[in-house]
Amino acid sequence: MKNIITIILSTLFSLSVCAQQEGDILIKNGTVITITDGVKEQTDVLIRNGKIEEIGENLSASNVKTIDAEGMFVMPGIIDAHSHIALDVVNEATNPVTAEVFVGDGLDPYDVSIYRALAGGVTISHAMHGSANAIGGQCETIKHRYGEVDPEAIRMDGAPRTIKFALGENPMRVHGEGNGIAPATRMGMEQIFRNAFEEGKAYMKAQKDYAAGKADFPPLYNTRSEVMADILKGDIIIHCHSYRADEIYMLLKVLEDYGVKRICFQHVNEGFKVAPELAAYGAHASVFSDWWAYKFEVYYSTAYNAAILAENGVVTSINSDSGELIRHLYHEAAKTQRYGGLSDNEALKLITLNPAIQLGIEDRVGSIEKGKEGDIAIFKNHPLSIYAIPQITIVDGIVRFDINEDNYDMRLDIDPDEKIPTFYETETHSHHGEGDRCMQDVYEFLNHKH
Amino acid sequence: MNKIYWILVVALFLSCELLGQQVRKSTFEDVLLKNATIVTITNGTIEGDLLIKNGIIAEIGTSLSANGLSEIDCTGKFIYPGFIDGGTQLGLVEISSVSLTRDSDELGDYTPHMQALTAVNPNSVSIPVTRVNGVTTVFSKPTGDLFPGTGAVIDLHGYTPDQMYAGSKAVLMNFPSTGRRGRWDRRSEEDITKDNEKAMKKLKKFWDQAKIYSQINQTGGDYNPQLAAMVPVLKGDAPLMIEVNKKSDILNAIEWVNKQSIKAIFTGVSEGWRVADSLAKYKIPVITGPVLQVPSRASDKYDVSYSNPGKMLKAGVKVAIRTNETENVRNLPFNAGFAAAYGMGIDEALRAITITPAEIFGIADKYGSLEKGKVANLFVCDGDPFETKTQIQHLFIRGWNVPLESRHTLLYDEFLERDPGIKK
Numbered sequence: 001m002k003n004i005i006t007i008i009l010s011t012l013f014s015l016s017v018c019a020q021q022e023g024d025i026l027i028k029n030g031t032v033i034t035i036t037d038g039v040k041e042q043t044d045v046l047i048r049n050g051k052i053e054e055i056g057e058n059l060s061a062s063n064v065k066t067i068d069a070e071g072m073f074v075m076p077g078i079i080d081a082h083s084h085i086a087l088d089v090v091n092e093a094t095n096p097v098t099a100e101v102f103v104g105d106g107l108d109p110y111d112v113s114i115y116r117a118l119a120g121g122v123t124i125s126h127a128m129h130g131s132a133n134a135i136g137g138q139c140e141t142i143k144h145r146y147g148e149v150d151p152e153a154i155r156m157d158g159a160p161r162t163i164k165f166a167l168g169e170n171p172m173r174v175h176g177e178g179n180g181i182a183p184a185t186r187m188g189m190e191q192i193f194r195n196a197f198e199e200g201k202a203y204m205k206a207q208k209d210y211a212a213g214k215a216d217f218p219p220l221y222n223t224r225s226e227v228m229a230d231i232l233k234g235d236i237i238i239h240c241h242s243y244r245a246d247e248i249y250m251l252l253k254v255l256e257d258y259g260v261k262r263i264c265f266q267h268v269n270e271g272f273k274v275a276p277e278l279a280a281y282g283a284h285a286s287v288f289s290d291w292w293a294y295k296f297e298v299y300y301s302t303a304y305n306a307a308i309l310a311e312n313g314v315v316t317s318i319n320s321d322s323g324e325l326i327r328h329l330y331h332e333a334a335k336t337q338r339y340g341g342l343s344d345n346e347a348l349k350l351i352t353l354n355p356a357i358q359l360g361i362e363d364r365v366g367s368i369e370k371g372k373e374g375d376i377a378i379f380k381n382h383p384l385s386i387y388a389i390p391q392i393t394i395v396d397g398i399v400r401f402d403i404n405e406d407n408y409d410m411r412l413d414i415d416p417d418e419k420i421p422t423f424y425e426t427e428t429h430s431h432h433g434e435g436d437r438c439m440q441d442v443y444e445f446l447n448h449k450h
Numbered sequence: 451m452n453k454i455y456w457i458l459v460v461a462l463f464l465s466c467e468l469l470g471q472q473v474r475k476s477t478f479e480d481v482l483l484k485n486a487t488i489v490t491i492t493n494g495t496i497e498g499d500l501l502i503k504n505g506i507i508a509e510i511g512t513s514l515s516a517n518g519l520s521e522i523d524c525t526g527k528f529i530y531p532g533f534i535d536g537g538t539q540l541g542l543v544e545i546s547s548v549s550l551t552r553d554s555d556e557l558g559d560y561t562p563h564m565q566a567l568t569a570v571n572p573n574s575v576s577i578p579v580t581r582v583n584g585v586t587t588v589f590s591k592p593t594g595d596l597f598p599g600t601g602a603v604i605d606l607h608g609y610t611p612d613q614m615y616a617g618s619k620a621v622l623m624n625f626p627s628t629g630r631r632g633r634w635d636r637r638s639e640e641d642i643t644k645d646n647e648k649a650m651k652k653l654k655k656f657w658d659q660a661k662i663y664s665q666i667n668q669t670g671g672d673y674n675p676q677l678a679a680m681v682p683v684l685k686g687d688a689p690l691m692i693e694v695n696k697k698s699d700i701l702n703a704i705e706w707v708n709k710q711s712i713k714a715i716f717t718g719v720s721e722g723w724r725v726a727d728s729l730a731k732y733k734i735p736v737i738t739g740p741v742l743q744v745p746s747r748a749s750d751k752y753d754v755s756y757s758n759p760g761k762m763l764k765a766g767v768k769v770a771i772r773t774n775e776t777e778n779v780r781n782l783p784f785n786a787g788f789a790a791a792y793g794m795g796i797d798e799a800l801r802a803i804t805i806t807p808a809e810i811f812g813i814a815d816k817y818g819s820l821e822k823g824k825v826a827n828l829f830v831c832d833g834d835p836f837e838t839k840t841q842i843q844h845l846f847i848r849g850w851n852v853p854l855e856s857r858h859t860l861l862y863d864e865f866l867e868r869d870p871g872i873k874k
Contacts, residue, residue, distance in 0.1 A: 112748045119752040272865045276872040292858075293576060293777035295547035304862035311866060324744045327752065331784065337839035338583075339858070386787035386836045409749040421749035423629040423696045426720060426740075426774070 021145060021153065022050025023397035026061050027376065030069030033383070035076055035345065035353050035367040045074060047374035050396035055368060065399075067392060069378055075348065076367050077123025077375030077395065078329050081286040081355035082239070082266050082319035084128060085113035085326065086154060090440040091130035092137055096175045096183060097196050099163060099231075100223035101137035103129050107151035110413040113323045114146045114154075118401035120327035121377030121390040124156060126319075126359055128266075131166035131241040131438040132174045134183060134192040138163045138227065139239065141359050143375075144393075146400050149412060160360035163231065165193075165240035167247040168297050174442055190250050197258045200228025237262040237360055239286070241438065243297040245273035252281050264358040266319070268309075269301035275312035284315040284358045288325075289332035290339070306350060307340020317355035321438060334384040347384055473578050473855035476607060480504065481851065482516040483830065483844075486524035491531055491804050492819040500529055502826040505849030510822060522830070522844060530800075530835050531820050532586025532827035532847065534603075535782045536737035536807040537717055537772030540580060540588050541570035541604065546776060555594040560656050562621050563679035564599030566590045567611045576777045578856035581606040583780035584835055586827040586847045587817060589737075589772070589807070591622055591691070596653060598622045600679060601691065603811050605827065607847035618811040620715065621683050625694040625703045626650050629746070657710075660684060689713040689812075691737070695746065697724040704732055715810055717772065720746050723758045726765030735810045736762060739772040741785040753792055759802060760793025770807035771799070787836030796836065825849075 025047045032043040032055065044059040045052060084090050088106035092098045107127070117125060123144050129137035141159035148154060167189055176184025183189045203225035209215040219225070230236050238255075242248050242265050252274075255263055264284035265271060269292060271278060271285045278285060290303040302308075309316040318333050320326035333351045336342040342350075356366025365373050374397035381387045393401040409421075483500045488510060490496060499514040500507060544551035553569035570590055580588070586606055592599030600621050608614040626649030628642055637645070663677035664684040682688035694703045695718040704725075707714045716722075717737040722729060729736060738759050745754045763769045771789060773782050782803055790799035808818025816825045829835075830844035845852045 116744070116752045272861065273868070275865070276868060280872050290778060290781070293545055296545055299545055299575075300857070300861070302858040302861040302865075304858060304866075308862065308866050324742065327744070328742065328788075331788075331838060334838035338841070340862070381791075384838065386784060386834075386838055387791040389791055406751065408751055410752070411748055421747045423721070423746050424633060424635075425627060425629045425631050425695060426718065426743055426746065 021148070021396055021398070023374075023399075024048045024061070024064045025374065025394060025397050025399070026059060026064045026066045027069050027074055027378065028059075028066055030072050030074035030378065032368055033073060033075040033345075033348060034369065035349060036369055037367075043074075045368060045376065047376070047394070047397040050374050050398075052368060052370055052372050052374055055370060067378070071380075072391060073379040073382055073388075074368070075121070075377050075379065075383055076352045077365065077377050077393065078121045078351045079317075079355040079359070079366060080117070080122055080125040080320050080326050080329060080351075081264070081317045081358050082128055082321045083117075083125040083323075083326055084130070084321070084438070084440065085117060085125060085323055086111045086142055087127050090128075090438070091132040091442050093130070093132035093174050093442040096133050096171060096181070096192050097135040097224065098133050098137055099135045099196070099227040101129070102140070103127055103137055104140035104155065107140065107142070107154060109146075109148055109151055109154050110411070112411050113326070114144050115401065115410045116323065117326045118144050118146055118393045118395075119390060119403075119406070121330060121379065121383070121393050122326055123375040123377065123393060123395045123400075124359075124361075124365060125326065126162065126239070126355075128239065129164040130440055130442065131164070131170040132442045134166060134171045134175075134189055135196055136164035136166055138236070141361065143395055144400060145395055145398070147412070156361065158364075161230070161236040162239050162359065163227065163236050165238050165251070167240060167242040167251065168244060169295055170241065170439060174439075186244075186247050186250065189247065190254060193251065193254045194257075196228055197232065197254070197260075199225055200232050201258070204229045204232065231260060232258060234260070234262060237264060237358075239264045239266050239358075241266050242271075243267055243269045243301075245270040249274050249277060252277060252283065256281070262360075267321070269298045269305060271314070272302065272305045272308035275309050275314055278309070279313040284317075284354075285309045286317045286319045286355065286358055288321070289318050289335040303335065303339040306336045307342055310336070310342065310346060310350070311340070315354050315357050316350060317358055318350045319355070330379070330383040330388055330390075331386065334386070337384065344382075344384055473860070474853040476847075476850040476852045478505070478850050480508075480519045480849075481846075482514060482519050482521045483524050483529060484514075484516075484521055486527055486529045486830065488529045488820055489531075489800070490820040491800060492821060500820065500828075502846060502849050505826055507820060507822055507824050507826050507828075510820060524830055527830050527832055527843065528835070529820065529828055529830050530584065531804050531818060532829060533584050533782050533786075533803045533835075534770075534807040534818065535585055535588040535772055535779050535803070536770040536810065537739065537774050538588045538590055538779045539593065539776040540576055540606075540779050541572070541574045541590050542566060542592070543776045544571065544574055544576070554592050554598075556592065556599065559595040559652065560597050560676050561592070561594065561599050562597040563675040564592050565602070566592050566599060567602040567604070567615060567619070570602070570604060570611050570614065572609050572611065572614060575857050576779070577606050579777065579858055580779045581845060581847065581852060582842060582854045582856050582859070583783065584829045584831070584842050584845070585779055585782050586829070586845070587616055588779060589620070589811065591620075593622075594624075596624055596626070596649065597656070597676075597680075598624065600688075603813065605825075605847050607850050607852055616813060616817065618813050620689045620691040620811070621679065623690055623692045625692050625699055625706075626653060627694070627696060627699050629696040629699065683712055686711065686713055689715050689810075691715045691717050693718045695720040697721040700725050701728060704728055704734065707734065708732060718774075719762070720755065720758065722767065723754065723761035726762045726767055729762060730766035733768075735768040735770070737770045737772050737807065737810060738762065739785055740774050741771060741789045742781065756788050756792035759789040759799070760795070763794055763798055763802075768806060768810065769802055770810055771802040783836050784838065787838075790836060796834075799836070
């Protein structure tokens with residue numbers, strides 16, 4: 001036992017983790033890619049108490065850790081609008097509608113994937129419920145404060161609430177094929193949403209009637225209806241797993257009928273086919289750079305999706321949905337230059353400001369601006385170059401990854417029974433079948449049933 | 451009349467559908483590529499011209515004359531040999547989650563007689579998607595149990611497997627592993643050891659049978675397709691490509707290979723960096739990858755997969771790179787680019803997807819570099835082909851001038867400015 005404590009403590013020490021969550025740092029002479037205000041050569045960025053205090057030339061500050069970024073590129077911390085890292089559980093696959101559950105109840109700050117994401121310049125990710133249900137659980141926006149061991153410490157306090165919806169094959173397979181209940185089709189999907197919104201509406205009305213003295217009793221408190229009502233009120237942003245144009249269009253219609261405005265479609269491989277409609281509705285799109293053909297509903301898709309969406313005026317981001325891709329989102333964003341010729345700034349927006357907008361945190365992060373939070377990624381070589389190598393990643397003014405202080409084993413938690421660290425054979429297609437994090441915890445559930 | 455009308459309508463509808471999915475025909479022509487920076491791989495970089503004649507690189511030099519042939523001005527552009535992916539399921543799998551479109555994995559533990567070349571679909575939608583990124587040649591391989599089948603090197607152009615076959619095959623073997631098959635694998639350590647011992651016994655039994663078969667086969671005897679497929683390996687005519695990844699498994703595989711007199715290639719080799727010296731000592735060529743994958747252990751440094759090819763190369767191992775992909779084999783240059791950035795260097799990473807795999811597959815006399823007399827598999831681009839933003843501008847496979855079209859580009863053309871747009 002003593003040994004374990006020593007190991008943990010020494011690991012923590014080696015990470016130079018402080019109890020505080022905000023720090024002071026001066027980054028000197030970098031090429032600063034602000035995203036919102038151009039690229040500034042030989043420029044300094046001063047972070048104090050976790051916030052960007054100043055951007056300019058020849059800044060100085062006493063008693064502040066200084067990083068020499070001469071010849072380096074300094075960009076805002078990368079934001080991933082779709083991930084499943086740092087989660088103990090992903091799917092509550094027991095019902096087509098489980099709006100009441102919340103992945104934030106099962107955060108895992110020990111997940112080494114957080115560190116690996118930091119090593120790719122990613123400072124914030126949207127830890128999402130899976131796609132087993134039409135209406136899945138609520139998600140959590142986390143800050144990659146790796147080294148903190150309290151689950152509370154990785155939440156991004158004040159970030160808007162979000163919820164996972166899912167269309168198409170996954171909920172149809174789990175519930176239609178697996179359980180013999182609707183939705184088995186994309187027609188059934190629509191009715192699941194309409195019924196859920198109607199329940200929320202009725203619940204709100206009953207609450208209102210009671211408050212106005214028109215009813216003797218309030219409605220029986222119901223966690224699911226509470227969440228549906230909050231969506232109707234606009235307090236929760238919907239992030240909807242989707243692929244085909246028809247199902248995307250269907251959900252737009254449903255949301256229009258119920259007056260729900262805040263929607264970000266996730267994956268949305270055929271979003272390019274309804275890009276004008278998405279833009280007109282103000283819907284957002286968070287896409288893969290190039291994943292396709294791993295199932296039928298993504299067979300008619302294109303790596304030019306992000307470029308078409310962006311050119312049509314849809315707020316678009318590139319996400320990972322994978323512990324692998326999250327390590328090089330800067331490269332995934334660069335693919336929009338091969339497939340669609342986006343400019344450097346447009347491409348970088350897809351992994352900074354745009355995902356921030358989609359998560360409702362654009363006032364706090366997503367660009368290097370005075371007053372924003374001190375989330376920074378420093379690269380050797382331009383981040384969109386194939387030769388880019390992340391050097392230092394800073395969250396709230398605290399260095400959480402430094403390539404020069406990268407120890408061999410960065411785990412925070414070591415199983416004392418594990419004599420040799422477990423080796424996993426490569427899963428050839430980690431985004432398919434049983435390796436699909438979006439469908440994690442589903443197969444066990446179905447297997448137990450049959 | 452009415453019937454004919456409807457048939458016509460349906461036929462028109464179908465042909466439109468097909469038009470949306472098919473790319474234009476390639477043209478077979480002799481052509482002179484003028485004023486390019488020619489990255490030959492084997493003979494340095496030359497500023498000059500390259501002549502393609504009858505599907506072959508007929509000449510590389512300066513101030514070559516077109517003599518009436520068509521000419522492409524490549525001023526400011528680069529010519530590279532087509533990239534070769536040393537391990538894919540391209541053409542064997544169309545949509546991986548739809549089982550009936552998956553032809554890579556036959557039932558049974560011993561199926562070396564399963565021929566990838568039989569099931570490669572020349573019209574797979576993934577083939578044009580792959581080649582427009584400069585990948586002209588791939589090793590397409592069966593997957594599955596102990597001996598999953600025989601893979602083949604194919605060029606990504608042609609309408610029959612024979613038109614695509616690039617003249618090299620290898621028999622696949624999955625070396626019995628002591629690793630977990632995935633995070634869902636909850637077997638105890640003891641069970642894993644037991645399963646491994648069982649698998650090694652199975653391997654030995656089959657191998658001994660194949661050796662006996664190979665000997666008596668010369669003098670007649672009953673035909674056994676499984677054992678017959680092993681004969682070329684045992685005679686040293688075809689390589690045995692062994693999938694092996696974990697450090698201890700690699701060491702076991704080296705020991706096993708040393709007891710046989712066969713041509714062995716190791717593939718996967720994700721922990722090759724831990725035993726690079728042994729791989730180098732026994733001169734076992736390696737086709738590693740994907741480079742873009744998560745480390746196999748939680749305790750690993752974050753970049754072990756990126757740096758693995760470079761570390762093996764520095765130890766003296768012959769290293770080629772594969773994607774092990776199906777629909778995204780197009781990411782081969784990016785896998786190589788990451789390997790280049792994390793220690794391998796650009797020149798060596800280029801070799802790892804050109805001449806080195808050609809050498810490992812025994813086809814370096816025809817493939818893998820820009821040299822007079824080699825197959826005209828090459829592309830013209832506007833910059834470093836590893837750089838993500840670089841655009842490929844001309845593509846030749848066996849001298850066919852291949853249009854830079856795929857489902858992905860066709861959908862872009864159709865939907866960038868959709869018509870009708872938002873109006874009803």
